[in-house]
Amino acid sequence: MPIRETFWNIPHWAEIAQYIAALLTAILFIAGITRRVLRWRRGRPEKRSGHFWSRIGSLVTQVLGQKRTLDEKFPGIMHFSIFWGMLVLAAGTALATIDWDVTHLFFGFQILKGSVYVVFELMLDLLGLLVVLGLGMAIYRRYISRPARLQNFPVKKLAGDDTYVLVMLAFITLSGYLTEGLRLAVMRPDWAAWSPIGNAIASLFLSLGDPTNQTLHLVIWGLHIVTAFGVLISLPFTKLFHIFSVPLNIYFRSLEPAGALRAANMDGGMGVKEWTQFTWKQLLDFEACTRCGRCQDVCPAYASAQVLSPRNMMVKLDDHLWEKKPRALHGEVVLADELWACTTCRACVQVCPAFIDHVTTFVDLRRHLVDQGKMDQMLQDALSNLGRYGNSFGQSDRMRAKWTMGLQPPVKDARREEVEYLWFVGDYASYNATLTDVTRKTAEVFQKLGLNFGILYESERNSGNDVRRVGEEGLFEMLADKNSQVLSRCKFQTLITTDPHSYNTLKNEYPANGNGRYPVLHYSELLDQLIAAGKLKFSKKLGYKVTYHDPCYLGRYNGVYDAPRRVIEATGCELVEMPRHRERGFCCGAGGGRIWMEEKEVKERPSESRIREAVGLEGVQMFVVACPKDLTMFRDAVKTTGNEQRLEVKDLIDLVAEAL
Amino acid sequence: MKIAVPIKFVPDLVEELTIDPSGTALDTTWLRLIINELDDHAVEQAVLLKERGGGDVTVLAAEADGVDDFLFTAAAKGADRLIKLTGDFSTADNHALGRAFADVIKELQPDLILTGVQAHNDLDGSIGPLLAEYLGLPYVGYVAGITPGGDKVIARKEYAGGLVAEVEVKLPAVLGIQAAEQPPRYVAYSKIRQIMGTAKIEERPLGALESGGGVMIERMFQPEAAERATMLEGSPEDVADKLVGLFKELGTL
Numbered sequence: 001m002p003i004r005e006t007f008w009n010i011p012h013w014a015e016i017a018q019y020i021a022a023l024l025t026a027i028l029f030i031a032g033i034t035r036r037v038l039r040w041r042r043g044r045p046e047k048r049s050g051h052f053w054s055r056i057g058s059l060v061t062q063v064l065g066q067k068r069t070l071d072e073k074f075p076g077i078m079h080f081s082i083f084w085g086m087l088v089l090a091a092g093t094a095l096a097t098i099d100w101d102v103t104h105l106f107f108g109f110q111i112l113k114g115s116v117y118v119v120f121e122l123m124l125d126l127l128g129l130l131v132v133l134g135l136g137m138a139i140y141r142r143y144i145s146r147p148a149r150l151q152n153f154p155v156k157k158l159a160g161d162d163t164y165v166l167v168m169l170a171f172i173t174l175s176g177y178l179t180e181g182l183r184l185a186v187m188r189p190d191w192a193a194w195s196p197i198g199n200a201i202a203s204l205f206l207s208l209g210d211p212t213n214q215t216l217h218l219v220i221w222g223l224h225i226v227t228a229f230g231v232l233i234s235l236p237f238t239k240l241f242h243i244f245s246v247p248l249n250i251y252f253r254s255l256e257p258a259g260a261l262r263a264a265n266m267d268g269g270m271g272v273k274e275w276t277q278f279t280w281k282q283l284l285d286f287e288a289c290t291r292c293g294r295c296q297d298v299c300p301a302y303a304s305a306q307v308l309s310p311r312n313m314m315v316k317l318d319d320h321l322w323e324k325k326p327r328a329l330h331g332e333v334v335l336a337d338e339l340w341a342c343t344t345c346r347a348c349v350q351v352c353p354a355f356i357d358h359v360t361t362f363v364d365l366r367r368h369l370v371d372q373g374k375m376d377q378m379l380q381d382a383l384s385n386l387g388r389y390g391n392s393f394g395q396s397d398r399m400r401a402k403w404t405m406g407l408q409p410p411v412k413d414a415r416r417e418e419v420e421y422l423w424f425v426g427d428y429a430s431y432n433a434t435l436t437d438v439t440r441k442t443a444e445v446f447q448k449l450g451l452n453f454g455i456l457y458e459s460e461r462n463s464g465n466d467v468r469r470v471g472e473e474g475l476f477e478m479l480a481d482k483n484s485q486v487l488s489r490c491k492f493q494t495l496i497t498t499d500p501h502s503y504n505t506l507k508n509e510y511p512a513n514g515n516g517r518y519p520v521l522h523y524s525e526l527l528d529q530l531i532a533a534g535k536l537k538f539s540k541k542l543g544y545k546v547t548y549h550d551p552c553y554l555g556r557y558n559g560v561y562d563a564p565r566r567v568i569e570a571t572g573c574e575l576v577e578m579p580r581h582r583e584r585g586f587c588c589g590a591g592g593g594r595i596w597m598e599e600k601e602v603k604e605r606p607s608e609s610r611i612r613e614a615v616g617l618e619g620v621q622m623f624v625v626a627c628p629k630d631l632t633m634f635r636d637a638v639k640t641t642g643n644e645q646r647l648e649v650k651d652l653i654d655l656v657a658e659a660l
Numbered sequence: 661m662k663i664a665v666p667i668k669f670v671p672d673l674v675e676e677l678t679i680d681p682s683g684t685a686l687d688t689t690w691l692r693l694i695i696n697e698l699d700d701h702a703v704e705q706a707v708l709l710k711e712r713g714g715g716d717v718t719v720l721a722a723e724a725d726g727v728d729d730f731l732f733t734a735a736a737k738g739a740d741r742l743i744k745l746t747g748d749f750s751t752a753d754n755h756a757l758g759r760a761f762a763d764v765i766k767e768l769q770p771d772l773i774l775t776g777v778q779a780h781n782d783l784d785g786s787i788g789p790l791l792a793e794y795l796g797l798p799y800v801g802y803v804a805g806i807t808p809g810g811d812k813v814i815a816r817k818e819y820a821g822g823l824v825a826e827v828e829v830k831l832p833a834v835l836g837i838q839a840a841e842q843p844p845r846y847v848a849y850s851k852i853r854q855i856m857g858t859a860k861i862e863e864r865p866l867g868a869l870e871s872g873g874g875v876m877i878e879r880m881f882q883p884e885a886a887e888r889a890t891m892l893e894g895s896p897e898d899v900a901d902k903l904v905g906l907f908k909e910l911g912t913l
């Protein structure tokens with residue numbers, strides 16, 4: 001009967017040496033892990049408990065299922081193969097240990113015998129092949145195809161770390177196969193065919209004869225064991241640590257709405273000045289980064305000027321935690337320009353297979369810059385204006401509703417009379433001279449639909465969404481308080497807005513300020529609901545071929561992808577998607593307060609890259625947006641890229657008004 | 661170095677300005693006040709001097725809407741002492757305001773007095789020279805940089821046409837600030853809120869306002885479009901003849 005002969009050909013002293021080595025390995029392994037965990041515990045507290053089962057669910061889909069990793073084909077399959085191959089090989093080794101050192105030793109029976117054993121051998125043999133395949137792909141990718149995102153790490157020693165992992169895993173797998181092959185070559189068991197790879201290797205060694213093969217087996221077995229223990233010992237000190245940190249990071253990921261930023265640390269100044277002011281979860285984020293570079297590939301700041309790479313930020317921050325001579329976090333480790341370059345579009349967070357939240361970290365670091373008053377003059381002026389006038393334009397708050405002049409009937413004052421829909425207009429739609437036409441058109445559509453709506457007139461303030469993301473928490477609180485006070489005095493059922501930024505904070509951050517809950521709808525959602533309820537009927541089919549740009553704060557932050565698309569289709573337009581759409585939508589470059597900052601030298605503005613993407617779609621005449629800032633950003637970009645004749649930038653409401 | 665910075669609030673030009681029915685003043689119903697921009701620079705310059713060479717900065721202001729917030733902001737920037745003159749300043753011109761400030765400043769005995777070189781509502785001259793007069797101190801205006809040196813300072817005074825003079829001034833002195841050496845810094849709201857809990861504004865009730873020496877406003881009005889200019893055409897001789905004729909007509913010749 002087939003049975004596993006553990007420690008065949010291994011002298012007794014070697015067997016004992018192996019157990020001593022195993023014990024030492026375990027001690028060093030635990031010490032290494034402890035060293036990391038203790039470092040995280042130096043961060044500030046942050047609550048990440050609760051939702052046990054959905055957290056376990058994440059582990060199943062994202063760790064075992066490798067869902068996000070598989071979003072990209074080549075690297076996905078590569079990692080999936082190594083992961084599952086190594087996991088099964090490790091489990092097989094564990095089972096063999098139990099078989100020999102527990103059941104055989106104490107109870108005198110073995111699990112690994114007969115048909116169980118041959119299937120076990122077959123599984124391990126084949127899954128080893130999966131590892132070889134994955135490692136081959138990895139070696140090809142890292143050293144031959146060399147994608148940009150795997151190059152130029154800000155910490156030079158990391159290239160060696162990457163190589164170390166590949167070499168060690170390759171050596172373990174190959175030496176494992178060799179050990180098996182040599183054993184089969186000497187033993188020639190009847191069931192050798194169940195280990196097809198091992199058997200094939202055995203046939204290569206048959207001619208060498210017995211004493212040689214036995215010696216070779218012992219030597220290679222020794223090397224295999226030493227490497228395996230070496231890998232285990234080095235796990236907490238190398239990139240291999242992601243095996244431990246990534247599942248933890250996935251387990252502890254935030255289950256709060258993406259649009260609700262954590263309040264600023266106020267202990268020792270606002271934000272994060274030194275790394276110990278990060279929360280433990282942020283430190284875990286840094287340590288979970290495998291520098292795969294997916295974030296860098298989707299980052300609009302990186303694409304436009306390469307000042308900021310979210311990958312590099314994580315690499316540098318992680319390195320900083322372990323610096324022997326700590327440098328200054330601000331100015332030496334991370335630069336202000338990098339921090340200000342972030343548009344908070346969240347594309348990096350969305351693609352990270354380790355579920356790192358880069359944006360929260362960037363905002364925490366920006367908060368310190370704001371605390372120190374370090375910012376460019378334009379941003380400073382915008383913030384001063386926001387504080388004084390409630391808008392970034394530095395215009396009188398009394399002019400906020402100037403755009404309503406001449407509208408008949410006049411737009412209701414929601415502070416004075418009850419309305420069904422309270423329209424939070426937002427700064428850009430109210431003040432930007434080139435946008436007020438669209439704002440008026442929106443009001444006219446609402447009037448034609450017979451909506452009972454009103455606005456806050458001069459009592460509205462900037463919602464504070466981007467103020468908060470710039471890092472000016474105190475000003476955000478002030479703006480939110482003022483708006484909340486006015487809102488609490490108004491009678492309305494639903495809050496509506498055309499601005500995804502206002503939408504985000506009104507929906508996700510205002511209730512946290514203790515102001516009661518009311519539904520908040522983006523106008524695309526409202527129009528979609530009205531269409532579904534039969535209250536909005538179109539008389540025309542427009543027949544345009546259009547594409548649609550997902551605003552970051554509507555899409556990635558709030559998952560509103562379908563409502564605007566349904567509205568576009570209801571107007572009788574044919575919607576053609578850009579390559580980067582929905583979750584992968586590419587930021588216009590204005591978010592997170594970028595629209596208030598000085599523009600540094602860029603290769604290509606994100607908005608221009610986006611317009612070129614749309615122009616590449618055959619026959620598309622219109623570029624439809626659902627965000628006032630997008631209108632200004634893309635109208636400019638159409639001009640600067642010389643595409644005025646080819647592509648028209650339209651607001652969603654333009655289509656609706658035309659098809660009515 | 662002990663520095664005093666008297667500042668004033670002026671009408672915010674973001675709002676539309678209207679003239680009240682008396683026809684001699686701005687209508688205050690809709691008026692909103694804002695820090696005189698150059699006074700903000702004076703505060704920044706004072707804080708910069710303190711940061712570089714140590715010292716003590718006192719900011720003085722007359723009561724107005726929003727002055728408390730400004731004073732707290734100044735404290736968050738680094739001002740040590742905040743003094744608010746209380747009373748009715750609605751009719752105070754710069755002569756009156758200067759005298760009111762001078763009384764307090766005499767008592768403070770600062771080495772240096774920094775104030776904005778001008779404000780857009782200076783109808784009766786800017787406040788710096790007035791203060792210098794009342795205090796009997798030297799004055800240098802249009803200053804855009806200060807280097808302290810013992811009992812004197814070197815002030816960089818800006819002239820038209822991009823000229824700069826370095827003027828040595830014996831202390832104590834009054835300097836009219838054209839621009840601080842760096843733009844006024846931003847102060848995070850959280851810092852202002854924090855300082856509100858610790859900083860104190862000293863209130864000084866104002867005696868009678870003395871506006872003697874100031875101007876009388878007879879009429880205040882929106883700029884009126886003047887009549888169009890007449891272009892004289894023809895040869896130089898013709899134009900000269902026409903000009904002489906015109907001068908005679910107007911009685912200037």
